[in-house]
Amino acid sequence: MGIGRVWVFGELAEGKPTTTTLELIEGAKSLGASSVEVVLHGPEVDGALGVLGGTGVSKVYNVGDLGDALVGAPIAAAIAGQIESGNSPDSILFGATYDGRDVAARLSAKISKGVITNCIGLEAQGDTIVASHALFGGSQIAKSKFTGAGPWLFVVRAKTFSAPESLGEASVESQSISVPDLGATGAAMVINRHVEERSGPKLDEAPIVVSGGRGLGQSEHYAMIEELAKLLNGAPGASRAIVDAGWVPYAYQVGQTGKTVKPTVYIACGISGATQHMVGMKGSKNIIAINKDKDAPIFTICDLGIVGDVHKVLPALIDALKNR
Amino acid sequence: MNVAVCVKQIPDPAAPGSLDPTTKNLVRGGKLILDDSDAYGVEIALQLAESSGGGEVTLVSMAPNGETSGLRTALAMGASKAVLVSDGKLAGSDALGTARVLAEAIKRVSPDLVLAATESTDGYTGTTPVQVAELLGMPSVTFAKKIEVDGNSIKVERQTEAGYDEVSCPLPAVVTVTAGVVEPRYPSFKGIMAAKSKPVDQLDVAGLGLSDSQVGSTGAGQEVFEVQDAPQRDVGEIVEDDGEGYAKVVSFLENLKLI
Incomplete structure (x- = not known):
């Protein structure tokens, strides 16, 4: 029977499928699914159909505009409704996004099926999907699979698959699916949306990421990270230690409990390289580390290591770049 | 208001972890500590209980053995009591099995609000609270940066990709808290002494009314079947900064044509 039908929980931003969504579609195709179908929501689904058709998906399920409701409960209920009425996929892929995890978790409990999370690879082996996971800072890879009947739910980390470089347009079948009555579970409503202005590329899409850690000493010194990132047209990131300390928001965090990044160059400044952090950046094409402790684990995975004080190296580097 | 906080006792993340070669479960040897991620939820729960004019903070936790050392840390911070579900049958539980156990335990507390971390430090599936x-x-509201109580509902600032959303949610509800949003208090000496005599109600799987097939490795429906060493990265050039270290970085970036 092969891998069968694979659904993707897709998300739109400014009317277009997000990078994560495109990655998941590529992933579903790479599994050799008999059909790849995407579940979408929001007021802009119809406008995105052309691009989705261009990715080669065979169907789009439109849950419609959810208004101000948080999406976890309604999308999970809409998918569960399809499964109960006999229109069941064999597997569903979710991005490890704020909403993707909510939908996967709700759906898992609703249909009493487990969910395999933090996948950094999915491959078809016969009729089974094998998921890979990074353990202990990425020093080991565990492989897991479901032992029971599907639908199998997988939450996949960003950058596991590559989104296509360019997108064409093609028509695709679209079907509306409805949200059943949610009772109390659907009662969480957004009353205000705050957009924090951030210049430069997004953390998980930037070609260069400059991250700071506890070695910066104090929160004011994070400004050096932001300045360097800006000079390199990159994105600033952070280790968990300084997010926990409240220096920068959670959205900056690179690591196991944060974002996975795979930039062309990752510059780790004052980061020792705890397993928690390494798991999120080890896949970078090139790694530069600046740290005063020559025994720091970060130096075991870097392509260029500067054993030195970030408070000296970073200002000199910033000056040199400014003077070019 | 009464708040239940889901907490996890984990092996010290500073010590290297390992998997049991046969069962592929995490080895949970040695003393377990309170997951750092959970300290934020405990702190917020204590603040909410205090500001709402009283109420209890109850810890809810699960562990295959009767370990309580991590719970005592949170009790010392000021939580009133704990419910610990402990049973050998829980070994190998997946996130849904864990959620079934925690949900049954929470029913016995009937809290106004349930708090949890966005994800644990060791297993980090990040799905259990919503399950x-x-x-x-x-x-449920996940990725909360701030929680305010407003009568029978809460207002939550929820982290988003673009910034944050203000979310209104009626109680009872489940909220997950991101790390770093409050400063968890250090247990006082008095708190540590008091924690030793605070009640820890121990339950097992049967006591919760769950069947063996809903929890543990039998209930998991998924298995880790192979663990391999990841491909090693080759270590590149390591240089001591002599004042010219920055120039190495510049030429590295030049070679990649990034500047």
């Missing part, structure tokens, strides 16, 4: 919410029939 708990679904099993309890409650709404």
Whole structure:
């Protein structure tokens, strides 16, 4: 029977499928699914159909505009409704996004099926999907699979698959699916949306990421990270230690409990390289580390290591770049 | 208001972890500590209980053995009591199995609000709290930066990709809290002494009314079947900064044509 039908929980931003969504579609195709179908929501689904058709998906399920409701409960209920009425996929892929995890978790409990999370690879082996996971800072890879009947739910980390470089347009079948009555579970409503202005590329899409850690000493010194990132047209990131300390928001965090990044160059400044952090950046094409402790684990995975004080190296580097 | 906080006792993350070669479960040897991620939820729960004019903070936790050392840390911070579900049958539980256990334990507390970390430090599936919410029939708000109580509902600032959303949610509800949003208090000496005599109610799987097939490795429906060493990265050039270290970085970036 092969891998069968694979659904993707897709998300739109400014009317277009997000990078994560495109990655998941590529992933579903790479599994050799008999059909790849995407579940979408929001007021802009119809406008995105052309691009989705261009990715080669065979169907789009439109849950419609959810208004101000948080999406976890309604999308999970809409998918569960399809499964109960006999229109069941064999597997569903979710991005490890704020909403993707909510939908996967709700759906898992609703249909009493487990969910395999933090996948950094999915491959078809016969009729089974094998998921890979990074353990202990990425020093080991565990492989897991479901032992029971599907639908199998997988939450996949960003950058596991590559989104296509360019997108064409093609028509695709679209079907509306409805949200059943949610009772109390659907009662969480957004009353205000705050957009924090951030210049430069997004953390998980930037070609260069400059991250700071506890070695910066104090929160004011994070400004050096932001300045360097800006000079390199990159994105600033952070280790968990300084997010926990409240220096920068959670959205900056690179690591196991944060974002996975795979930039062309990752510059780790004052980061020792705890397993928690390494798991999120080890896949970078090139790694530069600046740290005063020559025994720091970060130096075991870097392509260029500067054993030195970030408070000296970073200002000199910033000056040199400014003077070019 | 009464708040239940889901907490996890984990092996010290500073010590290297390992998997049991046969069962592929995490080895949970040695003393377990309170997951750092959970200290934020405990702190917020204590603040909410205090500011709402009283109420209890109850810890809810699960562990295959009767370990309580991590719970005592949170009790010393000021939580009133704990419910610990402990049973050898829980070994190998997946996130949904864990959620079934926690949901049943939370029902016995009937809190106004359930708090949890966005994800644990060791297993980091990040799905358990929302699975708990679904099993309890409650709404949920994940990735909270701030929680305010407003009568029978809460207002939550929820982290988003673009910034944050203000979310209004009626109680009871499940909220997950991101790390770093409050400063968890250090247990005082008095708190540590008091924690030793605070009640820890121990339950097992049968006592919760769950069947063996819903929890542990039998209930998991998924298995880790192989663990391999990841491909090693080759270590590149390591230089001591002599004042010219920055120039190495510049030429590295030049070679990649990034500057």
